[in-house]
Amino acid sequence: MITGASGGLARAVAKQLADHDWRLALITRYAGKLDIGSYDERQAIIEADVSTSSGAASAFEQCVDRLGQAPTALINCAGSVLMSPLHRTREKHYRKCMQANLDTSFFTLSAFVNACLERKQAGVAVLVSSVTARIGVGNHEAVAAAKAAVESLARSAAATYSKHQIRVNAVAPGLMRSPATEWLFSTANNTRQLEAQYPLGRYGNVEDVASTIAWLASDEANWITGQVLPVDGGFTAVRPLQRAV
Ligand SMILES: NC(=O)c1ccc[n+]([C@@H]2O[C@H](COP(=O)([O-])OP(=O)(O)OC[C@H]3O[C@@H](n4cnc5c(N)ncnc54)[C@H](OP(=O)(O)O)[C@@H]3O)[C@@H](O)[C@H]2O)c1
Numbered sequence: 155m156i157t158g159a160s161g162g163l164a165r166a167v168a169k170q171l172a173d174h175d176w177r178l179a180l181i182t183r184y185a186g187k188l189d190i191g192s193y194d195e196r197q198a199i200i201e202a203d204v205s206t207s208s209g210a211a212s213a214f215e216q217c218v219d220r221l222g223q224a225p226t227a228l229i230n231c232a233g234s235v236l237m238s239p240l241h242r243t244r245e246k247h248y249r250k251c252m253q254a255n256l257d258t259s260f261f262t263l264s265a266f267v268n269a270c271l272e273r274k275q276a277g278v279a280v281l282v283s284s285v286t287a288r289i290g291v292g293n294h295e296a297v298a299a300a301k302a303a304v305e306s307l308a309r310s311a312a313a314t315y316s317k318h319q320i321r322v323n324a325v326a327p328g329l330m331r332s333p334a335t336e337w338l339f340s341t342a343n344n345t346r347q348l349e350a351q352y353p354l355g356r357y358g359n360v361e362d363v364a365s366t367i368a369w370l371a372s373d374e375a376n377w378i379t380g381q382v383l384p385v386d387g388g389f390t391a392v393r394p395l396q397r398a399v
Contacts (some may be wrong), residue, residue, distance in 0.1 A: 155179040155225035159234030160187040162332025166364035179217040206396040210261035224269040228279040234260035240295040255300035276319035283326040312380030321379040327387030353388030
């Protein structure tokens, strides 16, 4: 099950998992936003808003109806990117940010572990955090707080459900070029500035993060749980030499 299915990261994850023969339940709030022609019968497009408990439950019920089974893997790509300094962040933007990032993670993970426990089946979940949860990045207070909560959620759930063979991990991406961030690349100079922030000399692509998610969801990672894996070109790990001008 992949949530936020119309988004840049979700589409890349869906492609990589489909290439590895996964059957996919693609969850979106607006099915009309997905190009149905590009999906095959091993994939169900399911309309649900997973930012509520009832919406998440509906996504799982529809998945069983359409694919004949509950998901064995959950990838919660639903989320948002909010660049706004704390003193300018209105309550409605804060609430929307928590809803998109934390509520979707909480309610989909809750529905997922319930489905696994009911069926006594193993499972794997991957949540999506951000570098902003791990290091102070200016003007990201709301999303930083939401993603830090997502990371804690992943660790606590990993502890609770490891005895049921349910693995829970997260990835923490740096900047990925996607529909959510395209506006940042409006000029060549802006693009160069963004590239310069990353020790490996480039910003990320959704494919960089999708391949890590696909690996965490695979059996190759079956001894990994409770981890948050940064996928960020070195942004949170190394500090390049700063030159005085
Ligand atoms: N892009 C970056 O640089 C970056 C960096 C770090 C972390 N991330 C995280 O990576 C994930 C994917 O980002 P992306 O770049 O692919 O963004 P995106 O293209 O905007 O996709 C996110 C998707 O989440 C769903 N969504 C948004 N608000 C929602 C809400 N309130 N309730 C339920 N679903 C909602 C939407 O899908 P539907 O309309 O289909 O439901 C949307 O297309 C997000 O969690 C984001 O925070 C992104």
